[in-house]
Structure formats: structure tokens, C-alpha cells
Amino acid sequence: MSRVTSLFRRAAIPVLSVVTGLLFGGIVIVLTDFDHLSQIGTDPVGAIGGAIGGVVDAYGAMLSGAFGDPTRILTALQTGDGADIAKAIRPITETLVAAMPLIFAGLAVAISFRAGMFNIGADGQLLLGALGATITAIVLADKVPAPVILVASIGAATVVGGAWGFLPGFLKARTGAHEVITTIMLTYVAKLLVFFALRSPYLRAAGSTSPISKDLTPIVDVPNIINLPGLRLDYGFVVALLMAVAVSWLLFKTTKGFELRAAGFSLSAARYAGMSAGGSMIVAMTLSGALAGMGGGLMVIGTVGQLSLDLSNGIGFNAIALALLAGLRPSGVVLAALLFGALTQGGKLMGVESGIPFDLLFFIMALVIMFVAAPGLIRGMWRIKSKPAAEIEATPASKATPA
Amino acid sequence: MRLELRDITKQFPGVLANDRISISADRGKVLGMLGENGAGKTTLMNILSGLYKPDSGQIFIDGEERTFDDPVAAIRAGVGMVHQHFMLVPVFDVVEAVALGAETVTGFLGTFDRAAARKRIVELSEQYKLEVDPDAKIENLPVGVRQRVEILKALYRHSDILVLDEPSAVLTPYETEELFAIIRSLAAGGTTVIFITHKLNEVLEVADDIVVLRRGRVAGTADPKSATRQQLANLMVGRDVELIVPKGPAKPGDVVLHVENLQVRDDRLEMAVKGVDLEVRAGEIVVIAGVQGNGQTELVEAITGLRPIDSGQITIGGHHTEKSSPRHVSDLGVAHIPEDRGRDGLIDYMTVAENYILDSYHKAPYSRNGIFDLKAVRERAAQGVKDFDIRTPSIDTYAGSLSGGNQQKVVVAREFSVPVQLVLAAQPTRGLDVGSIEYIHRRLIEQRDGGAAILLVSTELDEVLAVGDRIAVMFDGKIVGILAGEDATYENLGLLMGGASFGGGLAA
Numbered sequence: 054m055s056r057v058t059s060l061f062r063r064a065a066i067p068v069l070s071v072v073t074g075l076l077f078g079g080i081v082i083v084l085t086d087f088d089h090l091s092q093i094g095t096d097p098v099g100a101i102g103g104a105i106g107g108v109v110d111a112y113g114a115m116l117s118g119a120f121g122d123p124t125r126i127l128t129a130l131q132t133g134d135g136a137d138i139a140k141a142i143r144p145i146t147e148t149l150v151a152a153m154p155l156i157f158a159g160l161a162v163a164i165s166f167r168a169g170m171f172n173i174g175a176d177g178q179l180l181l182g183a184l185g186a187t188i189t190a191i192v193l194a195d196k197v198p199a200p201v202i203l204v205a206s207i208g209a210a211t212v213v214g215g216a217w218g219f220l221p222g223f224l225k226a227r228t229g230a231h232e233v234i235t236t237i238m239l240t241y242v243a244k245l246l247v248f249f250a251l252r253s254p255y256l257r258a259a260g261s262t263s264p265i266s267k268d269l270t271p272i273v274d275v276p277n278i279i280n281l282p283g284l285r286l287d288y289g290f291v292v293a294l295l296m297a298v299a300v301s302w303l304l305f306k307t308t309k310g311f312e313l314r315a316a317g318f319s320l321s322a323a324r325y326a327g328m329s330a331g332g333s334m335i336v337a338m339t340l341s342g343a344l345a346g347m348g349g350g351l352m353v354i355g356t357v358g359q360l361s362l363d364l365s366n367g368i369g370f371n372a373i374a375l376a377l378l379a380g381l382r383p384s385g386v387v388l389a390a391l392l393f394g395a396l397t398q399g400g401k402l403m404g405v406e407s408g409i410p411f412d413l414l415f416f417i418m419a420l421v422i423m424f425v426a427a428p429g430l431i432r433g434m435w436r437i438k439s440k441p442a443a444e445i446e447a448t449p450a451s452k453a454t455p456a
Numbered sequence: 457m458r459l460e461l462r463d464i465t466k467q468f469p470g471v472l473a474n475d476r477i478s479i480s481a482d483r484g485k486v487l488g489m490l491g492e493n494g495a496g497k498t499t500l501m502n503i504l505s506g507l508y509k510p511d512s513g514q515i516f517i518d519g520e521e522r523t524f525d526d527p528v529a530a531i532r533a534g535v536g537m538v539h540q541h542f543m544l545v546p547v548f549d550v551v552e553a554v555a556l557g558a559e560t561v562t563g564f565l566g567t568f569d570r571a572a573a574r575k576r577i578v579e580l581s582e583q584y585k586l587e588v589d590p591d592a593k594i595e596n597l598p599v600g601v602r603q604r605v606e607i608l609k610a611l612y613r614h615s616d617i618l619v620l621d622e623p624s625a626v627l628t629p630y631e632t633e634e635l636f637a638i639i640r641s642l643a644a645g646g647t648t649v650i651f652i653t654h655k656l657n658e659v660l661e662v663a664d665d666i667v668v669l670r671r672g673r674v675a676g677t678a679d680p681k682s683a684t685r686q687q688l689a690n691l692m693v694g695r696d697v698e699l700i701v702p703k704g705p706a707k708p709g710d711v712v713l714h715v716e717n718l719q720v721r722d723d724r725l726e727m728a729v730k731g732v733d734l735e736v737r738a739g740e741i742v743v744i745a746g747v748q749g750n751g752q753t754e755l756v757e758a759i760t761g762l763r764p765i766d767s768g769q770i771t772i773g774g775h776h777t778e779k780s781s782p783r784h785v786s787d788l789g790v791a792h793i794p795e796d797r798g799r800d801g802l803i804d805y806m807t808v809a810e811n812y813i814l815d816s817y818h819k820a821p822y823s824r825n826g827i828f829d830l831k832a833v834r835e836r837a838a839q840g841v842k843d844f845d846i847r848t849p850s851i852d853t854y855a856g857s858l859s860g861g862n863q864q865k866v867v868v869a870r871e872f873s874v875p876v877q878l879v880l881a882a883q884p885t886r887g888l889d890v891g892s893i894e895y896i897h898r899r900l901i902e903q904r905d906g907g908a909a910i911l912l913v914s915t916e917l918d919e920v921l922a923v924g925d926r927i928a929v930m931f932d933g934k935i936v937g938i939l940a941g942e943d944a945t946y947e948n949l950g951l952l953m954g955g956a957s958f959g960g961g962l963a964a
């Protein structure tokens with residue numbers, strides 16, 4: 054089988070899941086379009102047509118919310134006016150901004166799942182990483198040059214996040230404590246630690262009564278990719294892409310990655326091959342936490358600019374769905390994060406322009422995840438043959454063990 | 457009832473699992489069905505039991521054409537299956553287990569009529585000499601008795617055609633004899649029995665007719681009164697095979713593996729190996745014979761460093777390894793062919809190449825400073841596939857999609873790809889067909905003649921007798937007897953495996 058066809062086969066289910074999710078979303082838009090549907094008795098064609106038109110409008114708004122309006126971008130580029138260009142391309146840069154932490158968290162979840170560890174606590178690791186970066190930045194402020202603060206903050210975020218991932222890995226390896234429980238619980242601990250830290254006047258924004266840190270932008274800021282007013286997209290996104298490459302390299306080109314994958318597929322076969330199962334658990338969870346922490350750090354000293362309790366906003370949990378949608382492949386994580394970013398960004402404009410509630414997006418995302426989790430459903434709907442499943446069926450004897 | 461399958465064809469993508477297979481079995485006869493793994497036996501039986509639908513072909517019962525849409529329809533038509541892996545609820549007693557799904561009920565609320573069920577089960581077990589205590593809990597029954605419960609289950613559902621899929625796999629030689637007695641009495645009572653196996657002795661002993669499948673087709677039929685094992689084996693494999701790989705006398709050298717008063721606990725922390733003394737020398741094959749579950753698994757795991765020992769000594773090539781890690785033991789030049797290759801020996805969702813380097817991935821030439829040299833990996837794996845004749849579409853094929861024999865070849869190729877001084881082979885031919893068994897035996901003898909010490913764990917008497925230079929019989933965690941290969945017979949081994957020691961009398 055050529056590389057291209059195997060790529061298509063691999064992408065078929067996720068892509069069709071997205072398409073199906075959007076179709077169902079469209080049906081819901083039609084069914085809730087009471088203005089048009091109320092005329093179905095008198096003018097059925099007009100009513101249905103109007104309702105379908107509503108879907109087109111809504112998805113059109115979503116597209117331009119996520120990627121910008123192409124004609125507007127072209128005109129702005131022709132005139133060359135900075136402010137116009139910034140306004141025109143802002144939607145797409147915001148999509149990338151939203152995708153950045155999702156890439157980090159998605160990679161974090163993917164690497165842990167690959168090793169057979171279910172890191173449900175990326176949210177907490179991300180938040181604590183952000184806290185580490187915030188404290189580092191504020192402590193070092195005005196003492197060392199900004200580039201040093203930048204590197205130190207990202208480093209601190211990575212280390213703190215990694216430590217928060219190490220804990221459940223270590224507990225599992227040493228005592229068998231299940232990582233699903235420990236990571237969920239440690240997420241609560243992380244949130245309360247951040248809450249506690251933000252009570253300190255040293256960190257809290259001056260004059261604020263809510264738990265929000267000082268604005269870090271004057272102290273340290275990840276440089277922007279495009280220097281135009283109103284754009285937030287910075288090199289944190291590039292770091293995210295580099296991390297995807299690094300994770301892919303680690304998993305498939307190094308012996309450590311081989312150990313992680315082997316342990317993920319079969320702990321007992323890994324043990325029989327002389328690998329240290331506990332070691333793989335700890336390494337995987339530490340790397341996972343470090344990636345999530347780095348993402349959190351890049352948010353507070355970059356795109357977001359300050360630490361608050363709702364910084365993560367469930368990113369760590371969405372990342373689980375995202376990593377599964379991506380088939381636990383780093384390249385897939387990037388694509389899935391872009392999709393999620395686009396849906397969130399586009400959904401905002403859709404809400405404004407067509408009055409369809411933003412929550413419809415969660416509905417669509419939830420359906421997409423559900424379809425990915427139930428590939429049989431998608432295969433049935435789109436009538437695609439399942440080659441791998443059939444191959445397994447075709448060799449029942451290979452599975453029959455004792456005789 | 458007379459069963460006839462006519463021109464059954466079943467195509468899976470890429471594989472013609474059954475190609476116009478026609479077989480028939482008369483009422484009260486035992487049809488022995490022989491075939492290698494992948495020959496299409498399981499597919500054919502799944503069609504007969506309603507799990508698969510054939511693409512074409514017909515099923516006749518007593519001359520009347522039947523189609524089975526699901527297993528329930530097959531059961532209604534009188535076809536009963538006894539699977540390789542028993543399907544019994546451990547906490548049920550025999551009556552409950554047998555009646556489950558076919559309960560007789562009484563009264564308005566439909567309560568289970570236990571008394572009626574029990575009565576019928578007692579009648580059936582008396583009629584067919586299936587000795588079972590109807591009130592015993594399944595989990596407390598030995599495997600041989602559980603199998604009787606499975607057979608009772610089928611009879612309870614009025615099965616006139618009984619399919620037994622590799623029924624002797626889990627039985628001791630004595631239990632197998634008992635099973636044959638049951639099969640004969642079932643046949644005498646009018647039941648049609650289809651007996652699926654790959655063991656040549658068994659079909660010759662119990663079948664009235666033999667049909668041999670190969671690559672989805674009927675390769676031939678044979679009459680057990682006149683056929684020989686060799687003929688049947690050749691028919692199964694499609695070429696001349698050596699049932700007993702020829703080997704010269706052993707030339708034992710220095711002691712490689714020395715085990716002294718070893719005690720090891722099992723997963724439930726109960727003592728499984730109860731003071732074993734054992735020596736294996738370079739250039740000899742020592743077979744640990746015994747029925748599964750008598751401490752062999754724990755013994756091998758302890759030697760490989762996978763299981764902590766309770767007390768005792770283990771030395772390999774003079775090194776004490778009681779506290780060594782599996783990797784350390786492996787680095788001493790110990791090859792390990794694990795008992796459960798699907799679970800421990802291979803990773804199904806990794807490729808052949810990845811499995812080929814599973815325990816040496818961290819060494820040269822495969823990796824340098826923790827980074828793979830993928831070219832070296834691919835070259836070596838391709839070489840291994842060639843040298844060990846592994847039938848795989850490519851080295852990038854998932855190991856799980858290979859046949860059992862080829863999976864085992866991947867394990868053997870990996871373990872023998874480096875020089876070894878000790879080979880620990882735990883049931884290396886379990887579930888393999890004649891051709892693959894011949895191959896594995898040949899490789900083991902090759903290693904022996906190359907000067908390696910071989911410790912082979914086996915439950916198959918044929919294998920024990922074919923390759924063992926010395927035979928140690930293990931029962932209840934102890935070595936109950938050690939015989940020279942030439943002194944061993946089916947009879948004395950069978951007695952020892954059942955627990956008789958040289959002191960006489962039955963130990964359990």
C-alpha cells in the first residue's frame with residue numbers, strides 16, 4: 054500500500070467524523086429555526102429553504118470567524134495598510150492562538166496514552182506550569198534582561214509541569230496508585246495552589262479583588278510573529294509545532310520512545326523484553342506534564358499575559374478528546390488542535406452574526422469526538438469498508454492459541 | 457443425525473478461508489478433522505455453529521437443507537459446540553452453569569426450576585458416563601471435569617451433533633483417555649461427533665473417519681484403520697515432514713544452568729515451586745514434562761529474573777542470578793521463548809521489525825546513544841525474516857496479523873539472533889501446526905549441537921519424547937522423577953505426570 058493511500062485511510066474516519074458532526078449541527082440549526090419553520094404550513098418550500106439558508110449563513114459566519122474573509126484579506130494586502138491587514142487576518146491568527154495550548158496539551162495527553170498511561174490531569178499541569186512561569190517572571194523582573202526572563206520562565210513552567218506529571222507516574226510505578234485517580238485529584242490540588250498563590254499581593258494584580266496576577270506583558274512577552282497592532286499570535290505557536298516534531302521524533306526514532314510505545318501496547322511483553330515498566334510510566338508522565346506546563350507558561354507570558362484561574366478553561370480535558378481524534382499522532386494533534394481552534398474562534402462570530410448560540414459548537418465537537426470513538430458508526434453511515442478489521446477476522450486461526 | 461456440508465465457501469478480504477469444502481458425518485460416528493492453523497477449521501465450524509454465514513454452499517442435517525442466521529438457530533437445529541476456551545461462569549454450580557440460557561422455569565414469576573434441571577443433568581451424566589457432581593462449584597473443578605460440564609451443556613440443549621474444538625489441549629494424558637471414552641459412549645448413543653484437533657494420535661485413536669484440511673480446502677480423507685501418522689502429517693502440511701526431527705546423541709559439557717532447592721511463589725503468593733534441584737549442561741536438551749499448572753511457569757519466570765524467588769540458588773554460567781533483572785539475565789546469553797507468546801513474547805500492534813528488536817533495541821547496531829539506526833534495524837530484521845523463513849508480507853506488517861507459527865518464528869528469530877549459552881523455551885510449540893513444530897524442534901536441536909544448554913518446558917508427550925535428552929517430570933511444584941530420554945515411554949511419563957513418584961503410589 055502506498056503512503057498516500059495509507060494516509061487517506063488513516064484520515065478517513067476523523068475527516069468524515071468532522072463532516073458528519075457539522076451535518077448534524079446543520080440539522081439542529083434547521084430544527085431550531087422556529088421563525089422559518091412556523092411557515093411550513095403556508096409556504097413549505099420557503100420555510101425549508103429559509104432554514105437551510107440559515108445553516109449556510111451560520112456556517113459561513115463560522116468560516117470567516119475562523120479564517121477571516123478572503124476578499125477582505127486580499128484588498129487589505131493590496132492597499133498595504135497595516136491596521137487593515139491586522140483586522141483582516143485577525144480571525145485566522147486568533148485561531149492559531151487558540152490552537153497553541155491545545156497542541157501542547159494534546160501532545161501531553163498523546164504521549165502519556167502512547168505509553169499506556171491515562172493522564173487526565175493536563176489541566177492541572179498546565180495551570181501549575183503557568184504559575185511557575187508567573188512567579189519566575191515576577192521574581193526576576195528588572196533584575197535580569199528580558200530574554201533571560203523569557204527562557205527562565207518557560208524553563209520553570211516546563212519543570213513545574215513535569216514535576217506535577219512525575220508525581221502520578223511515580224505513585225503508579227511504586228505503589229500501583231491508578232493514574233486516572235491521582236491525576237484528577239492533583240488537578241484540584243493544582244487549581245487550589247494557584248488560587249492560594251494568587252492571594253499573595255506579590256503576584257496579584259494591584260487593586261484587584263479577584264485572583265488574577267499582575268499583567269506580565271511589561272516584564273516579559275513572547276515576541277509576536279507579525280508585528281501589527283491587535284495581533285496576539287507569537288512564537289509560542291512555532292514552539293508548539295517544534296514540540297510536535299520533537300515528540301514524533303522521540304516516539305518513533307529513539308529507544309526511549311520505543312520503550313514507551315512497547316509498554317503502552319503490552320506491559321508484560323515490555324517486561325519480558327527486559328524493559329523497566331515502572332521507568333516508562335514515570336518518564337511518560339513527566340514528559341506529559343512538562344509539555345502541558347510549557348504550554349501554560351507560554352500562555353501567561355505570551356498570548357494571555359496574566360495568570361488567572363480560568364486560564365486553562367478545560368484545555369486539558371479537551372485535549373483528551375483531541376488526542377484521540379488525532380489517533381495519538383503528533384501530526385494529527387496539530388491538525389486536530391487547529392480544527393478545535395477554528396471551531397472555537399468561528400463559533401464566536403457565528404454567535405454574533407446569526408444569533409445561534411455558541412454552545413452549538415460544543416454540540417458539534419462532542420459529536421465529532423463521539424464519532425471518532427465509534428468508528429463503526431461512521432463506516433456504516435458512509436459505507437466504507439473496514440480493511441483492518443476484516444484482516445483480523447480473516448485470520449481467526451492466528452489468534453487461536455492453545456491446541 | 458447425519459450432517460453434511462456441501463461446497464462451503466467463505467471469502468475474507470485477501471483470504472479464501474474455505475474453498476468449496478464438503479464433508480459429511482453419519483449418525484453415531486466420530487469425524488476427526490485435522491488441519492494446521494489457518495487451514496480453515498475454525499471458520500468452517502463457525503459457519504456450522506451460525507457465527508458466520510457462508511458465501512456459498514449448503515448445510516444439510518438429515519438430508520434437509522438448513523441455514524443458520526445466528527448461533528441460536530444452530531443450537532435449535534441440534535448443533536452443539538464445545539469451545540477450546542470454556543465458557544462457564546466460575547461462581548456457578550454445575551446445574552446453574554449447564555442450565556444457563558436454557559432454564560426450565562415454573563410458576564407465575566418464572567422461577568428457575570432447579571430440581572428439574574438437576575434431574576435431567578444427572579440422567580444425562582449417567583447415560584453418557586459423564587461423571588460430574590451436579591452441585592459442585594465450577595471454580596473448584598479440575599479442567600477435565602469442566603470440559604465434561606461443557607459437553608453436558610451441549611447435550612442439555614439436545615445437541616445431536618457435537619463439535620469439539622481442540623478438546624485435549626488442556627487435559628492430562630489420563631483425562632484425555634477419559635474424554636475418548638466419553639466420545640465413544642456419545643457416539644454409541646447416536647450423537648454425531650466432530651472432533652477438531654491437530655494431534656495425529658488422537659484422530660487415529662478415536663475417529664471413525666478422518667478429513668484433512670489444508671489452506672481452506674479438503675486435502676484428503678483417510679481411514680483411521682489403515683492411515684499412518686506420517687501420511688496424515690504429510691497431508692496436513694502438503695509436503696513430507698519429519699514428525700521426529702533426527703538428532704544425534706547429546707554431548708553434555710559444562711553445567712550452564714544450576715538450580716538448587718528453589719522455592720518460588722505464584723501470583724497468589726502461594727508456593728508454586730517447592731524446592732526444585734535441576735542442572736542443565738551445555739549441549740543437552742532437558743525437558744520439564746508435566747501437566748500445565750504444576751509450577752513450570754513460575755520456575756522459568758524465576759530463572760529469567762521475571763519473578764522474585766523465595767529461597768534457593770540459581771546460577772547461569774557460574775553467575776548467581778537470584779536477584780538479577782530480566783535484562784541482566786538476558787545479557788548473560790539467555791534466550792527466552794515465553795509460554796504465552798501473544799501476551800509476553802510479541803506485541804501485536806508493533807511491526808515484525810519492531811518485534812524482532814524487542815529485547816535488543818538498546819544495543820548496537822540498532823541504536824547509538826539512544827537514537828535508532830533505522831537502516832540497521834530494517835536490514836537485520838529483513839535478514840532475520842529470510843534466515844528464519846518467516847512468512848510475512850513485509851517487515852512492516854503488524855506481528856498480530858501473522859499466523860501462530862510465523863509469530864513464534866519471529867520470537868525464535870529474535871532470541872536466536874545473538875549467541876546464547878542457555879535457551880529457556882516454555883511450550884514453544886503450543887498451538888502450532890506440524891510443519892511449525894518440526895521447524896522449532898530443528899532450531900532447538902541446532903542450538904544444542906552448537907553448544908547451548910536447552911531447558912524446554914512441554915506438556916505434550918510426543919514432544920517430550922521426540923526432543924528430550926533428559927526428562928524431568930514436574931508435579932505439584934516438585935521434580936518427581938528424572939529419566940534419560942531413551943528410558944522414557946508414554947506410560948512411565950504419564951504416570952509421573954499424574955503424580956506417581958518413584959516411591960510408588962499416587963501423590964494426589
